[in-house]
Amino acid sequence: MRRGRDVAALVRAARDGDPRAVARLISLVEDADPALPEVAAALTDHAGTAQVIGLTGSPGVGKSTTTNELVRALRARGRRVGVLAVDPSSPFTGGAILGDRVRMQDHATDAGVYIRSMSSRGHLGGLAAATPQAVRVLEGAGCDVVLVETVGVGQAEVEVASLADTTLVLLAPGMGDAIQAVKAGILEIADIFVVNKADRDGADATYRDIQGSIALGERQPGDWRPTVLRSVASRAEGVDDILAAIDKHHDWLVEHGELARRREARAAAEIEGIALATLRSRISSLRDGTALPKLASAVAGGELDPYTAARNLLDGLEVQGT
Amino acid sequence: MRRGRDVAALVRAARDGDPRAVARLISLVEDADPALPEVAAALTDHAGTAQVIGLTGSPGVGKSTTTNELVRALRARGRRVGVLAVDPSSPFTGGAILGDRVRMQDHATDAGVYIRSMSSRGHLGGLAAATPQAVRVLEGAGCDVVLVETVGVGQAEVEVASLADTTLVLLAPGMGDAIQAVKAGILEIADIFVVNKADRDGADATYRDIQGSIALGERQPGDWRPTVLRSVASRAEGVDDILAAIDKHHDWLVEHGELARRREARAAAEIEGIALATLRSRISSLRDGTALPKLASAVAGGELDPYTAARNLLDGLEVQGT
Numbered sequence: 001m002r003r004g005r006d007v008a009a010l011v012r013a014a015r016d017g018d019p020r021a022v023a024r025l026i027s028l029v030e031d032a033d034p035a036l037p038e039v040a041a042a043l044t045d046h047a048g049t050a051q052v053i054g055l056t057g058s059p060g061v062g063k064s065t066t067t068n069e070l071v072r073a074l075r076a077r078g079r080r081v082g083v084l085a086v087d088p089s090s091p092f093t094g095g096a097i098l099g100d101r102v103r104m105q106d107h108a109t110d111a112g113v114y115i116r117s118m119s120s121r122g123h124l125g126g127l128a129a130a131t132p133q134a135v136r137v138l139e140g141a142g143c144d145v146v147l148v149e150t151v152g153v154g155q156a157e158v159e160v161a162s163l164a165d166t167t168l169v170l171l172a173p174g175m176g177d178a179i180q181a182v183k184a185g186i187l188e189i190a191d192i193f194v195v196n197k198a199d200r201d202g203a204d205a206t207y208r209d210i211q212g213s214i215a216l217g218e219r220q221p222g223d224w225r226p227t228v229l230r231s232v233a234s235r236a237e238g239v240d241d242i243l244a245a246i247d248k249h250h251d252w253l254v255e256h257g258e259l260a261r262r263r264e265a266r267a268a269a270e271i272e273g274i275a276l277a278t279l280r281s282r283i284s285s286l287r288d289g290t291a292l293p294k295l296a297s298a299v300a301g302g303e304l305d306p307y308t309a310a311r312n313l314l315d316g317l318e319v320q321g322t
Numbered sequence: 323m324r325r326g327r328d329v330a331a332l333v334r335a336a337r338d339g340d341p342r343a344v345a346r347l348i349s350l351v352e353d354a355d356p357a358l359p360e361v362a363a364a365l366t367d368h369a370g371t372a373q374v375i376g377l378t379g380s381p382g383v384g385k386s387t388t389t390n391e392l393v394r395a396l397r398a399r400g401r402r403v404g405v406l407a408v409d410p411s412s413p414f415t416g417g418a419i420l421g422d423r424v425r426m427q428d429h430a431t432d433a434g435v436y437i438r439s440m441s442s443r444g445h446l447g448g449l450a451a452a453t454p455q456a457v458r459v460l461e462g463a464g465c466d467v468v469l470v471e472t473v474g475v476g477q478a479e480v481e482v483a484s485l486a487d488t489t490l491v492l493l494a495p496g497m498g499d500a501i502q503a504v505k506a507g508i509l510e511i512a513d514i515f516v517v518n519k520a521d522r523d524g525a526d527a528t529y530r531d532i533q534g535s536i537a538l539g540e541r542q543p544g545d546w547r548p549t550v551l552r553s554v555a556s557r558a559e560g561v562d563d564i565l566a567a568i569d570k571h572h573d574w575l576v577e578h579g580e581l582a583r584r585r586e587a588r589a590a591a592e593i594e595g596i597a598l599a600t601l602r603s604r605i606s607s608l609r610d611g612t613a614l615p616k617l618a619s620a621v622a623g624g625e626l627d628p629y630t631a632a633r634n635l636l637d638g639l640e641v642q643g644t
């Protein structure tokens with residue numbers, strides 16, 4: 001996109017609540033548009049204003065339904081809500097609406113709710129890098145709460161979920177999720193477990209399983225002990241309990257200085273990621289120059305070792321910012 | 323390890339044919355030992371002296387047996403042979419002998435053969451980065467031919483296989499390998515296809531399948547058209563045909579200037595990989611400093627955007643060699 005005036009106008013429109021401007025800004029994030037640094041700069045003073053809640057779990061545990069009910073309850077409290085539905089396993093969902101997003105249309109006409117599916121598309125650092133920037137866009141648009149929903153329970157989901165202030169892990173009876181959660185390292189990142197579909201057979205066993213895993217988990221004195229709740233999201237049962245647990249965890253974060261610590265750690269990871277992506281693209285750009293082919297020819301010909309060649313290459317690299 | 327004299331002595335011992343010195347040097351490569359640049363420098367003048375042959379295929383197609391027979395045939399021709407058995411999917415094989423390596427013990431007492439299993443262990447750039455350096459060790463030890471055997475047909479295997487001058491892809495009847503090969507991009511990297519277990523039902527169908535895929539593949543005039551062969555490695559049938567095809571491909575590479583071009587492209591990728599790994603570790607080392615925490619705190623507090631922070635971080639980064 002064109003620079004300068006356009007970015008400023010877009011950010012202003014997003015702040016005024018124009019959903020198309022918000023959508024456009026998130027697309028810029030997904031595409032890793034060259035205007036991104038400008039977008040980020042324009043959004044700076046709103047950074048950190050939203051409470052970021054991560055929500056993850058295997059397919060079929062009821063993530064969309066739960067998100068839907070959480071949005072409804074938050075709206076009833078007068079909070080502005082953003083939802084980022086992230087699918088790390090699929091690079092192709094694009095800005096398109098996921099199939100089960102249709103249920104979200106409950107909120108389609110509510111100006112206090114933004115719902116967006118996200119993919120990694122062209123973003124160099126992947127979704128783990130793109131998501132915090134998309135959160136910033138939603139903060140800029142005045143969201144008080146941002147729900148980041150990820151599909152699945154793998155490493156990518158752990159990374160995305162770890163961007164949240166509070167992370168919810170959803171389980172359902174009889175899916176072996178509890179064991180999966182432990183395996184995937186979800187246990188370490190979950191602040192709240194929700195056994196959804198709690199009216200089904202096996203809900204008690206799942207509840208006990210996860211309580212057992214938590215009891216076995218290593219914690220220092222003063223660490224947060226994950227809450228375990230039950231819900232039947234399809235009947236809106238247990239949703240108030242979830243919100244109450246989120247509030248309680250948020251208070252704990254603030255009291256223990258953990259909120260600031262988590263957000264700083266996240267910011268550090270984000271800065272490192274951007275710095276590394278910058279360096280990677282500068283190194284790639286050397287392919288068109290004369291230095292790399294010359295060094296490669298010397299290495300292939302046995303005149304130079306690759307380490308010395310890499311050092312020579314770095315000597316000629318402009319690393320300093322613009 | 324200690325520097326200077328030790329590395330020089332080790333490289334000298336490897337050149338004199340001491341198998342323990344060769345093993346020790348490959349372990350340094352696997353572990354990304356700090357002495358690696360020194361090792362690489364000491365090995366420089368032997369770089370590019372060996373013919374590098376890649377061999378890949380799904381589990382069960384007969385890779386080990388084929389490698390074993392190729393080694394036997396190459397030894398009969400008086401060539402010194404190195405074998406690197408690489409398993410990209412397992413970070414844990416270590417320097418240990420894989421189960422099926424036992425068959426290789428045919429050559430255990432032959433001083434003209436080095437056999438080594440390799441894992442990525444601590445190596446920053448993974449096996450794709452470690453393998454060319456291990457090849458260099460084997461070249462330094464006087465190997466005329468280095469066989470790089472990879473397990474499986476995924477992206478990691480494609481990367482490792484692409485380090486070779488000539489890449490063999492093994493298939494077996496009735497395993498759906500042909501389709502797998504096309505999917506995984508193996509078709510683009512294979513110079514020679516070998517339908518092993520050619521005495522089994524379905525061998526003709528597999529042969530026709532792969533011929534059909536090759537016919538459909540895009541090639542420029544003058545490009546190499548992959549050879550398709552049959553073998554029964556367990557009875558040593560077809561092995562001479564494979565060696566003849568390798569020789570023919572090697573001649574073609576030399577005639578068309580492709581050998582130099584491929585090796586330079588590989589060297590360029592290797593240099594880039596080392597340069598990037600160097601920068602990554604320098605950025606990581608900033609975590610212990612004061613700059614990154616300060617910038618992270620400013621970003622988390624909404625005083626700075628992450629792009630400006632990354633630029634500031636890079637301004638303070640020492641990138642130049644040593």
